[in-house]
Amino acid sequence: MKRRQGSLTIGIDVGGTSLRASVVDPSGQVIDSTQSPTPHTASALEQGLERVVRELAERHPVSAVGLAVAGFVDSDRKSVRFAPHLPWVNSPVARRMSDRIGLPVLLEHDANSAAWAEYRFGAAADGRNVVMVAIGTGIGAALLIDGRIYRGSYGVAPELGHIQVVPDGRACPCGKRGCWERYCSGTALVDTAVELLAADQGSSTILARDVFLDPGSLTGRRIASAAQDGDEIGLRTMQDFTRWLGVGLSMVSDIYDPDLIVIAGGVATSSSQFLNEATEHCARLVTGAGHRPLARIRATQLGEAAGMIGAADLARSAFSTSSH
DSSP, rough: OOOOOOOOEEEEOOHHHHHHHHEOOEEEEEEEEEEEOSSSHHHHHHHHHHHHOOOOHHHOOOEEEEEEESEETTTSOOOOEEEETTEEEEEOOHHHHHHHHOOOEEEEEHHHHHHHHHHHTTTTTTOEEEEEESSSSSSSEEEEEEEEEOSSSSOOOOOOOGSSSTTSSSBBBTTOSBGGTTTTTTHHHHHHHHHHHHTTTTSSHHHHHHHHHHHOOOOOOHHHHHHTTTOOHHHHHHHHHHHHHHHHHHHHHHHOOOOOEESSSSSGGGGGGGGGHHHHHHHHTTTTTTOOOEEEEEEEESGGGHHHHHHHHHHHHHHHHHHH
C-alpha cells in the first residue's frame, strides 16, 4: 500500500540520556525508528536532532517533526523555557530546528505528548477528562479536559510530582522537601530500599546480599524483580511505593475528578505488582469515598513509544491544519 505524501511525521523523545526518534503514520503506527545519545551542549544537541531527522527523512517522505521535551515548554510550543537535564534555557528551539531541517517543528512537554498518544491510540481512547501520571526517575503528569491538553497559563501545568506529601520529608532536586515523587518513583524505590536495609542490617534476603556485593546494582527494576520473586525487602519496598501511589492518586482524584487515570513511565512495566492495590487504597482515601464515581485507573498501552507517537501526531495535526 502506497502512503500518501505528507502523511508521515517524525516524533522525537528528547530525553536527558537519549534521543529516540520514530516515523509515525496517521493511525499511530511506528514504521521506523532510530536512537542516539543526547549531547550536552545546545549546539551539539541541535546537530544531533538534525542528524536523526535527516536519517529518517532519507528513508521516508515526512512532512513535519514533533519534539517531546522533558522540560517547561512555552504555551505557544515554540520555545523551551527550562529543562533540568537538557542545555536549553529560554531557547527558540522550534525556529532553530526548522531552519536546520527545512521542515515545520512543534514542541510539546513529554508527558503531554504521551498522554495525547494514549488518548488518540491507546489506554485513554475512551476517556473524557484524563490524567496521565508518568512514573520514572521522577513523576511527570498531563491533563486532558474534554480531549484537549491543559497546559496552564504559562505552559507548565500540571506538576503533580512536586505536590508535598510529607512536610520536611526527603529532599527533592526541585529544592523542596517531601514531594510526591520522592516517595513514588523509580528513585524513591531505591531510597526506600536503602532505608529498609539500613534499619535491618542483619537481613539475609537476596536483595540484601546483592547490595552488599554491589551497591550499584540497586535499581527500581531490580527491586520490582526481587519483590516478584518474594524477597522480603523487595516486597516491603513495593508496598511502601504502592501506598504512596494510592495517596497521590486520591489527591489527583480530589483535585481533578477525572474519569480515567493512566499510569505510564518505566515503573509502569511492573504495574501488575501494584496497580490493583494502589487503586483500592485510592478508593479508600478519596474524599466522599463510597458516595461518588471513581476514576478508572489503567496502565499505559503504548509504553515508551507514547511520547514519540504523541509528538508526531500533534505535529501532523498542527501543520496539516495550518497549511489549509
